[in-house]
Amino acid sequence: MNAVSAPTERRLIEAAQQDPARFGDLYELHFDRVYAYIARRLNDRDAAQDVTSEVFHHALANLKHFEWRGAPFGSWLMRIASNAITDRWRKLHRESGDIEAVAEPISKDPSPEDVQHTARLFALVRTLPEDQRRVIEMRFAEDKSVREIAAALGKTEGAIKQLQFRGVQRLREEVATTARGKTSGTHA
Secondary structure, rough: OOOHHHHHHHHHHHHHOOOHHHHHHHHHHHHHHHHHHHHHHHHOOHHHHHHHHHHHHHHHHHHHOOOOOOOOHHHHHHHHHHHHHHOOOOOEEEEHHOHHHHOOOOOOOHHHHHHHHHHHHHHHOOOOHHHHHHHHHHHHOOOOOOHHHHHHHHOOOHHHHHHHHHHHHHHHHHHHHHHHHHHHHHHO
Protein backbone atom coordinates (compact mmCIF):
# COMPACT_ATOMS: atom_id res chain seq x y z
CA MET A 1 0.00 0.00 0.00
CA ASN A 2 1.28 3.43 -0.84
CA ALA A 3 1.52 5.82 2.07
CA VAL A 4 1.39 9.57 1.65
CA SER A 5 1.62 12.38 4.12
CA ALA A 6 -1.54 14.08 5.32
CA PRO A 7 -0.71 17.35 3.49
CA THR A 8 -0.13 15.45 0.25
CA GLU A 9 -3.35 13.49 0.64
CA ARG A 10 -5.22 16.69 1.38
CA ARG A 11 -3.86 18.26 -1.82
CA LEU A 12 -4.95 15.19 -3.79
CA ILE A 13 -8.45 15.41 -2.33
CA GLU A 14 -8.74 19.13 -3.05
CA ALA A 15 -7.49 18.60 -6.61
CA ALA A 16 -10.07 15.84 -7.17
CA GLN A 17 -12.82 18.02 -5.70
CA GLN A 18 -11.94 20.71 -8.24
CA ASP A 19 -11.46 18.29 -11.14
CA PRO A 20 -13.08 14.85 -10.82
CA ALA A 21 -10.66 13.51 -13.45
CA ARG A 22 -7.97 13.76 -10.74
CA PHE A 23 -9.82 11.21 -8.59
CA GLY A 24 -7.68 8.53 -10.24
CA ASP A 25 -4.76 9.46 -7.98
CA LEU A 26 -6.86 8.75 -4.88
CA TYR A 27 -8.21 5.58 -6.44
CA GLU A 28 -4.70 4.26 -7.15
CA LEU A 29 -3.53 5.18 -3.68
CA HIS A 30 -6.37 3.40 -1.85
CA PHE A 31 -7.57 0.63 -4.18
CA ASP A 32 -5.51 -2.24 -2.74
CA ARG A 33 -6.51 -1.55 0.84
CA VAL A 34 -10.22 -1.11 0.07
CA TYR A 35 -10.33 -4.21 -2.13
CA ALA A 36 -8.45 -6.26 0.47
CA TYR A 37 -10.88 -5.18 3.19
CA ILE A 38 -13.90 -6.07 1.09
CA ALA A 39 -12.45 -9.33 -0.20
CA ARG A 40 -11.68 -10.51 3.34
CA ARG A 41 -15.23 -9.79 4.42
CA LEU A 42 -17.08 -11.30 1.46
CA ASN A 43 -14.87 -14.25 0.45
CA ASP A 44 -16.27 -13.93 -3.09
CA ARG A 45 -14.08 -12.39 -5.78
CA ASP A 46 -16.91 -11.24 -8.07
CA ALA A 47 -18.84 -9.71 -5.18
CA ALA A 48 -15.67 -8.04 -3.87
CA GLN A 49 -15.02 -6.50 -7.27
CA ASP A 50 -18.61 -5.27 -7.51
CA VAL A 51 -18.61 -3.76 -4.03
CA THR A 52 -15.19 -2.16 -4.53
CA SER A 53 -16.49 -0.55 -7.70
CA GLU A 54 -19.56 0.68 -5.81
CA VAL A 55 -17.36 2.15 -3.06
CA PHE A 56 -15.23 4.19 -5.44
CA HIS A 57 -18.26 5.24 -7.49
CA HIS A 58 -19.98 6.43 -4.29
CA ALA A 59 -16.81 8.19 -3.12
CA LEU A 60 -16.41 10.01 -6.43
CA ALA A 61 -20.08 10.99 -6.50
CA ASN A 62 -19.87 12.36 -2.94
CA LEU A 63 -16.34 13.76 -2.99
CA LYS A 64 -17.66 17.33 -3.04
CA HIS A 65 -19.19 16.65 0.40
CA PHE A 66 -15.96 15.29 1.91
CA GLU A 67 -14.49 17.69 4.45
CA TRP A 68 -10.86 17.41 5.47
CA ARG A 69 -10.76 17.05 9.25
CA GLY A 70 -7.34 15.46 9.59
CA ALA A 71 -8.61 11.89 9.42
CA PRO A 72 -7.23 9.86 6.53
CA PHE A 73 -9.28 9.73 3.35
CA GLY A 74 -8.89 5.95 3.56
CA SER A 75 -10.96 5.92 6.75
CA TRP A 76 -13.82 7.56 4.88
CA LEU A 77 -13.49 4.97 2.11
CA MET A 78 -13.47 2.14 4.64
CA ARG A 79 -16.66 3.45 6.22
CA ILE A 80 -18.27 3.54 2.77
CA ALA A 81 -17.01 -0.02 2.16
CA SER A 82 -18.37 -1.24 5.47
CA ASN A 83 -21.77 0.27 4.73
CA ALA A 84 -21.78 -1.19 1.20
CA ILE A 85 -20.95 -4.66 2.54
CA THR A 86 -23.71 -4.41 5.14
CA ASP A 87 -26.21 -3.18 2.55
CA ARG A 88 -25.30 -6.00 0.17
CA TRP A 89 -25.55 -8.59 2.94
CA ARG A 90 -28.94 -7.34 4.12
CA LYS A 91 -30.28 -7.28 0.58
CA LEU A 92 -29.15 -10.87 -0.03
CA HIS A 93 -30.74 -12.05 3.20
CA ARG A 94 -34.00 -10.18 2.57
CA GLU A 95 -34.20 -11.74 -0.89
CA SER A 96 -33.59 -15.20 0.58
CA GLY A 97 -36.23 -14.64 3.26
CA ASP A 98 -33.75 -15.08 6.11
CA ILE A 99 -35.17 -12.22 8.19
CA GLU A 100 -33.41 -13.23 11.43
CA ALA A 101 -29.99 -13.04 9.78
CA VAL A 102 -30.47 -9.49 8.47
CA ALA A 103 -29.03 -7.95 11.62
CA GLU A 104 -25.96 -10.23 11.73
CA PRO A 105 -22.69 -9.24 10.06
CA ILE A 106 -21.14 -11.54 7.43
CA SER A 107 -18.00 -11.94 9.52
CA LYS A 108 -16.09 -10.01 12.09
CA ASP A 109 -14.18 -7.02 10.78
CA PRO A 110 -10.62 -7.89 9.91
CA SER A 111 -8.02 -5.91 11.80
CA PRO A 112 -6.26 -3.01 10.03
CA GLU A 113 -3.11 -5.14 10.09
CA ASP A 114 -4.93 -7.99 8.31
CA VAL A 115 -6.24 -5.59 5.67
CA GLN A 116 -2.79 -4.08 5.13
CA HIS A 117 -1.20 -7.52 4.90
CA THR A 118 -3.76 -8.63 2.31
CA ALA A 119 -3.27 -5.42 0.32
CA ARG A 120 0.51 -5.98 0.32
CA LEU A 121 -0.03 -9.54 -0.91
CA PHE A 122 -2.25 -8.32 -3.77
CA ALA A 123 0.45 -5.83 -4.74
CA LEU A 124 3.16 -8.50 -4.55
CA VAL A 125 1.15 -10.94 -6.67
CA ARG A 126 1.05 -8.32 -9.42
CA THR A 127 4.88 -8.32 -9.48
CA LEU A 128 5.13 -12.06 -10.21
CA PRO A 129 6.00 -13.27 -13.70
CA GLU A 130 2.85 -13.50 -15.81
CA ASP A 131 2.49 -17.30 -15.74
CA GLN A 132 3.00 -17.52 -11.96
CA ARG A 133 0.70 -14.55 -11.35
CA ARG A 134 -2.10 -16.08 -13.40
CA VAL A 135 -1.82 -19.46 -11.64
CA ILE A 136 -1.77 -17.84 -8.17
CA GLU A 137 -4.80 -15.68 -9.03
CA MET A 138 -6.77 -18.59 -10.43
CA ARG A 139 -5.84 -20.92 -7.58
CA PHE A 140 -6.36 -18.62 -4.61
CA ALA A 141 -8.54 -15.71 -5.75
CA GLU A 142 -10.77 -17.68 -8.12
CA ASP A 143 -10.57 -20.87 -6.02
CA LYS A 144 -9.98 -23.10 -9.04
CA SER A 145 -8.49 -26.58 -8.79
CA VAL A 146 -5.12 -27.47 -10.30
CA ARG A 147 -6.98 -29.54 -12.91
CA GLU A 148 -9.24 -26.60 -13.86
CA ILE A 149 -6.26 -24.26 -14.17
CA ALA A 150 -4.32 -26.76 -16.29
CA ALA A 151 -7.28 -27.12 -18.65
CA ALA A 152 -7.82 -23.35 -18.88
CA LEU A 153 -4.15 -22.59 -19.55
CA GLY A 154 -3.43 -25.62 -21.73
CA LYS A 155 -0.70 -26.94 -19.43
CA THR A 156 -0.15 -30.15 -17.50
CA GLU A 157 -1.18 -30.39 -13.87
CA GLY A 158 2.49 -30.87 -12.98
CA ALA A 159 3.37 -27.59 -14.72
CA ILE A 160 0.61 -25.79 -12.82
CA LYS A 161 1.83 -27.21 -9.50
CA GLN A 162 5.37 -26.07 -10.30
CA LEU A 163 4.20 -22.55 -11.25
CA GLN A 164 2.13 -22.38 -8.06
CA PHE A 165 5.07 -23.56 -5.95
CA ARG A 166 7.43 -21.02 -7.53
CA GLY A 167 4.92 -18.21 -7.18
CA VAL A 168 4.18 -18.97 -3.53
CA GLN A 169 7.89 -19.33 -2.79
CA ARG A 170 8.60 -15.97 -4.39
CA LEU A 171 5.80 -14.34 -2.39
CA ARG A 172 7.16 -15.83 0.85
CA GLU A 173 10.61 -14.43 0.05
CA GLU A 174 9.19 -10.99 -0.70
CA VAL A 175 7.11 -10.96 2.49
CA ALA A 176 10.15 -12.03 4.53
CA THR A 177 12.32 -9.36 2.88
CA THR A 178 9.68 -6.71 3.56
CA ALA A 179 9.35 -7.81 7.20
CA ARG A 180 13.13 -7.72 7.70
CA GLY A 181 13.28 -4.24 6.16
CA LYS A 182 10.61 -2.96 8.52
CA THR A 183 12.25 -4.30 11.66
CA SER A 184 15.74 -3.10 10.77
CA GLY A 185 14.74 0.30 9.44
CA THR A 186 12.18 1.49 11.96
CA HIS A 187 14.38 2.37 14.94
CA ALA A 188 14.49 6.09 15.70
